[in-house]
Amino acid sequence: MTDAGGVAAHVDAGRLWRRLMALALFGATPKGGVSRLALSQEEAAARAQIVQWGETIGLEPSVDAASNLFLRLPGAEPDLPPVLIGSHSDSQPTGGKYDGAYGVIAALEALEAIKASGRQPRRAIELVLWMNEEGSRFAPGMMGSAVFSGVRRLEDIVGIKDKAGVSVGEALASMLAAEQKLPRRPLGFKAAAFVEAHIEQGVTLQNEQRTIGVVTGIQGKRTFRVEVEGEESHAGTSSRADRRDALVSAIAIARALQDAMWDAEDAVRFTIGMFSVAPNAPSVVPGRVVFSIDLRHGDAETVKRLGDMIPEICGNARGACEVKIRELLYDAPIEFPASIRKLISKTALRLNLPHRELPSPAGHDSRYLHRVCPTGMIFIPCKDGVSHNEAEEITPGDAAAGARALAEVAISLADSEVIDPR
Numbered sequence: 001m002t003d004a005g006g007v008a009a010h011v012d013a014g015r016l017w018r019r020l021m022a023l024a025l026f027g028a029t030p031k032g033g034v035s036r037l038a039l040s041q042e043e044a045a046a047r048a049q050i051v052q053w054g055e056t057i058g059l060e061p062s063v064d065a066a067s068n069l070f071l072r073l074p075g076a077e078p079d080l081p082p083v084l085i086g087s088h089s090d091s092q093p094t095g096g097k098y099d100g101a102y103g104v105i106a107a108l109e110a111l112e113a114i115k116a117s118g119r120q121p122r123r124a125i126e127l128v129l130w131m132n133e134e135g136s137r138f139a140p141g142m143m144g145s146a147v148f149s150g151v152r153r154l155e156d157i158v159g160i161k162d163k164a165g166v167s168v169g170e171a172l173a174s175m176l177a178a179e180q181k182l183p184r185r186p187l188g189f190k191a192a193a194f195v196e197a198h199i200e201q202g203v204t205l206q207n208e209q210r211t212i213g214v215v216t217g218i219q220g221k222r223t224f225r226v227e228v229e230g231e232e233s234h235a236g237t238s239s240r241a242d243r244r245d246a247l248v249s250a251i252a253i254a255r256a257l258q259d260a261m262w263d264a265e266d267a268v269r270f271t272i273g274m275f276s277v278a279p280n281a282p283s284v285v286p287g288r289v290v291f292s293i294d295l296r297h298g299d300a301e302t303v304k305r306l307g308d309m310i311p312e313i314c315g316n317a318r319g320a321c322e323v324k325i326r327e328l329l330y331d332a333p334i335e336f337p338a339s340i341r342k343l344i345s346k347t348a349l350r351l352n353l354p355h356r357e358l359p360s361p362a363g364h365d366s367r368y369l370h371r372v373c374p375t376g377m378i379f380i381p382c383k384d385g386v387s388h389n390e391a392e393e394i395t396p397g398d399a400a401a402g403a404r405a406l407a408e409v410a411i412s413l414a415d416s417e418v419i420d421p422r
């Protein structure tokens with residue numbers, strides 16, 4: 001078969017959309033969203049479907065010890081490290097049909113298009129599904145990519161439990177048992193590059209009517225767990241002077257933090273998303289409050305400075321209670337290599353797709369892959385920026401455009417002599 005229109009011409013918009021809709025049935029919610037938690041039965045069923053689609057195209061499935069799933073299109077030079085493309089198939093408990101799933105199905109479509117073009121890439125190209133990106137069942141998220149890229153060790157995550165008391169280790173064992181017929185890959189093999197297609201989860205592309213977002217990087221993030229320790233006492237008998245009310249202290253701390261994180265340009269993202277009061281009984285002075293802090297900013301110095309202020313602010317506002325602060329995560333902002341960004345921009349230009357560079361405020365598996373190989377991301381518009389929501393929406397046209405760009409970028413990387421890591 002000749003290759004007159006390049007591999008992008010072989011992207012089938014209808015097939016891509018049908019697969020997206022079919023995948024959304026695994027964990028479908030009545031409101032049109034998806035509940036497909038990491039390593040759940042719903043995700044296992046979705047993965048089985050993806051493996052089946054891949055095998056029909058002629059891709060070779062495999063899985064590693066962290067349940068990262070791979071579907072390989074072999075290259076002409078089998079000894080070269082593969083180019084990885086993909087995303088994740090888990091969702092938030094009330095998530096949408098496209099966060100993660102789009103990047104997976106777009107990658108599948110890209111591989112099918114490359115196959116249909118009759119071209120064999122120099123390097124293998126592999127679709128990858130990273131385990132537990134969302135972190136809603138097992139926190140923190142991006143576990144599979146973290147383990148793959150050596151950020152975390154497998155033995156450090158297997159003990160983490162979900163609300164029902166099931167550990168990551170147990171859930172991994174069930175998933176690996178369900179996929180025992182798949183060949184096992186070593187954890188963290190060398191990759192030539194990674195490209196992730198994803199919905200924007202913001203409104204920049206929609207507002208400017210552009211189809212392709214060339215992602216420049218990912219903003220920095222620090223997360224903390226704050227424990228305020230007071231003393232439980234009788235609501236009717238203990239005087240104000242004697243109380244060590246953990247809720248009163250926690251509210252004062254939260255207020256002080258909100259004030260300190262205020263910025264005129266509205267670039268700081270500061271969130272207390274989890275707040276738990278114990279014993280949480282109407283007639284007991286609260287003895288203990290635990291809350292979370294999620295702090296993000298695009299600038300490395302600002303993320304450091306604001307995060308470093310948190311212990312002192314908590315200490316000053318604690319009143320009669322004790323306060324303990326634990327930092328759970330510190331990810332500095334990252335910038336993807338110019339070589340990959342340029343390739344995506346040039347490809348979009350060639351395909352006549354309106355595009356622009358933009359940063360990613362949300363975290364993605366690409367953050368960790370960036371540490372081990374040249375990495376980039378392709379965004380497509382999502383309606384009104386709504387995501388992590390059952391109402392998440394994209395258009396079939398944008399979905400196909402992203403897959404066309406991804407297919408061309410993937411084959412360029414797979415065929416290139418060297419991939420510039422800068």
Ligand SMILES: [Zn+2]
Binds near residue numbers: 100364
């Ligand atoms: Zn995602």
